[in-house]
Amino acid sequence: MTCLPAHTDKRLGLVIDLDTCVGCQACVTACKEWNTGGHMAPLTDIDPYGSNVDGVWFNRVHSYEHTTEMGGRTVNFPRSCLHCETPACVTVCPTGASYKRASDGIVLIDEDKCIGCKLCSWACPYGAREFDTDVGVMKKCTLCVDRIYNDNLAEEDRVPACVAACPTSARHFGDLGDPASAVSQLVADRGGVDLMPEMGYRPTNKYLPPRAHTQRAASVAAPALEPVRAEGGFLGWVDRMLSN
């Protein structure tokens, strides 16, 4: 049923640190590699070596230039399903293919029920769902549901592929419904935010904004000029005149 569960036992999701993400795309390729053989397989590629490359990806990393009065900086921004608490992508589904699990809050698609009407992708403000033109069904991030509960993997590997691959630990996985969990603590400490909170979808995944600019000069810069000491005499008079 595409009605949403009133309550989920857990709220599994990701916390993504925009301060440490270097935009290396390792999470993107790790996601593709795992999931093209996983729960939503295949992640079809169309014309992969031609001039009209297209294909299904669950995780895409954008680069932005964020300019404020403090200056500008490049922010690498991974974008994937946020496993919202009130995902309209689920409720608009006419067939019951889309569902949100009551046990852990993961939003999934039953590929055998999907008719490929694409309405769920219209209902998602974040662009998390991508249509597989080859298979004719919608696809999306599964939060690596086939890894996180997988007894065949070593315990430390039971995290989403993107989290396991990240070389800068910019991606964290855990239960955001438990205020004592490491990810919830991280969100509280770093002021993690929701994307498009005004939409009211109440995303589970949180983004940690880049840390504030520091006032320290970069170590490669020339040393700053000594300030002119206040003094009397002619130079003091010149200093006062020039300072006016």
Add this chain to the structure above:
Amino acid sequence: MHPAFSVVFFTTATGAGYGLLALLGVLGGLGLIPPDFWLGLIGMGLALGLIAAGLLSSTGHLGRPERAWRAFSQWRSSWLSREGVSSVLTFIPAGLFGIGWVFFGRTGGWVTLAGLLTAVGAIVTVCTTGMIYASLKPIAQWHSRFTLPGYLIFSAMTGSLLLNALLQGFGIDSNTLLATCLLLIVLGWGWKLATWHHNDRLEIPTTANTATGLAGGTVRSLEWPHTEENYLLKEMGFRIARKHGAKLRLVTQILAFALPGLLLLAAIFLPWPLAAIASVLAAFAQFAGMLVERWLFFAEAKHTVTLYYGR
């Protein structure tokens, strides 16, 4: 949003079809249109034909049309499912009404009841179509108070012009119906202008800042995650040049409102068969104009995902 022809045709054809069906159900059921075999057959055939053609066209939009039957199951949460259910349910009273009114030439009793139920089903179905679009928060041009009334007004307008063309074709001249058509054209034109006025001045709270969680200042897209257009950009990143938009709005106004209005005004004063020819031309011109209107409805709608791509 990408204006897929299957969906543009679907919403325009079913809108006109359900409008005509509702009018036939009410006016025929109450005996205001005299039962006549050929008029009834062509009228009901046209209405149900447009609906069936539209519904078939909409399945062309599906990735797995063979599973379309599953879409009847989630009516508790999904407007698309509700549309499917109500469109199929409407065929039941419509079929009964068609048999009674067309084949038995009867009005009153169960035929009237079936006619009125047909109209209720038609109106509910058009409402569900409008709500599919009106309920989508990421598309501000659709998630507005203009969308649902727009679908209802355009359905009544196109349906009444079809009915007028049909009756005029059979030599039944009704100035009341012509006046109603003209009023609906004025209402539809006004509603479309008000909708465009509203959409052109939309202030959307969602920005590249809220989309990325980066507060303050400006957020500029430096680099996409991919070199070619992906599904998101093909489906939701459709852009129409402003100059074409202005021209197509003019085409919509001429074909859907101005020309049919003038033709129907002339029909009031013209003798048969000139009045009938003018009425049929008006219905054809308006249908073409509404296809352009519906194309623009999609093409001018902007999805929030485009913010991630700096569009």
